Amino acid sequence: xxxxxxxxxxxxxxxxxxxxxxxxxxxxxxxxxxxxxxxxxxxxxxxxxxxxxxxxxxxxxxxxxxxxxxxxxxxxxxxxxxxxxxxxxxxxxxxxxxxxxxxxxxxxxxxx
Amino acid sequence: xxxxxxxxxxxxxxxxxxxxxxxxxxxxxxxxxxxxxxxxxxxxxxxxxxxxxxxxxxxxxxxxxxxxxxxxxxxxxxxxxxxxxxxxxxxxxxxxxxxxxxxxxxxxxxxxx
Numbered sequence: 716x717x718x719x720x721x722x723x724x725x726x727x728x729x730x731x732x733x734x735x736x737x738x739x740x741x742x743x744x745x746x747x748x749x750x751x752x753x754x755x756x757x758x759x760x761x762x763x764x765x766x767x768x769x770x771x772x773x774x775x776x777x778x779x780x781x782x783x784x785x786x787x788x789x790x791x792x793x794x795x796x797x798x799x800x801x802x803x804x805x806x807x808x809x810x811x812x813x814x815x816x817x818x819x820x821x822x823x824x825x826x827x
Numbered sequence: 828x829x830x831x832x833x834x835x836x837x838x839x840x841x842x843x844x845x846x847x848x849x850x851x852x853x854x855x856x857x858x859x860x861x862x863x864x865x866x867x868x869x870x871x872x873x874x875x876x877x878x879x880x881x882x883x884x885x886x887x888x889x890x891x892x893x894x895x896x897x898x899x900x901x902x903x904x905x906x907x908x909x910x911x912x913x914x915x916x917x918x919x920x921x922x923x924x925x926x927x928x929x930x931x932x933x934x935x936x937x938x939x940x
Contacts, residue, residue: 743835747838747839747842750842750845750846751842751845753846754845754846754849755849757849757850757852757853758849758852760853761852761853761861767858767915767920768918769858769911769914769915769918769920770858770861772911773852773858773861773862773865773911774852776866776904776907776908776911777848777849777852777865777866777869780869780870780873780900780904781845781849781869781873783873783877783896783900784841784842784845784872784873784876784877787876787877787880787893787896788838788876790880790889791880791883791884796888796889796892799889799892799893799896800892802892802896803892803895803896803899806896806899806900806903807899809907810903810904810906810907813907813910813911814906814907814910816911817907817910817911817913817914818910818914820911820914820915820918821913821914821917821918822917822918
């Protein structure tokens with residue numbers, strides 16, 4: 716069982732890295748954006764299969780931080796400044812959402 | 828050109844840290860260990876990425892927005908992580924089987940309710 720899990724993980728990661736860095740033709744920035752998208756795929760795995768509610772809250776929090784980096788890379792790729800504005804607003808809303816989720820997880824009301 | 832190269836190195840290191848943090852989020856056995864790996868690595872990775880963008884763009888509005896993003900991520904992410912871990916411990920989410928000691932429980936923080 717343990718060997719099978721390690722084999723599945725190594726196969727998935729190796730095939731993704733090979734397809735991204737050696738088969739796919741494109742500029743380096745697009746390849747880095749692809750790595751970030753794969754990372755958000757793993758985070759979504761943790762959101763779906765997380766055993767406890769705290770796992771899901773942690774995963775959503777980390778997804779917000781990943782999306783900030785992804786938006787910054789998009790802004791660098793298209794040479795547009797307004798992507799960073801979207802990233803700042805996303806950081807603010809993600810922080811407030813994390814605090815609210817933590818309060819609900821603790822068993823308190825929002826106006827406590 | 829040199830500035831471009833240094834910025835790209837920072838961006839590559841940041842993406843690598845992001846990926847390792849997310850791998851820790853998938854692999855580790857517990858809420859608290861997952862939170863530790865994910866928060867530290869993702870904060871450092873995203874901050875390095877934004878610092879690389881600041882090096883590439885220089886002192887323009889784009890670069891200053893990147894610096895503002897660094898400050899914001901550094902201030903807000905540890906606060907959110909601390910709130911989530913405290914709420915998880917108060918919500919009686921169990922630790923992993925391999926864990927040895929629980930000092931927060933031993934301090935008697937939970938008995939006052």
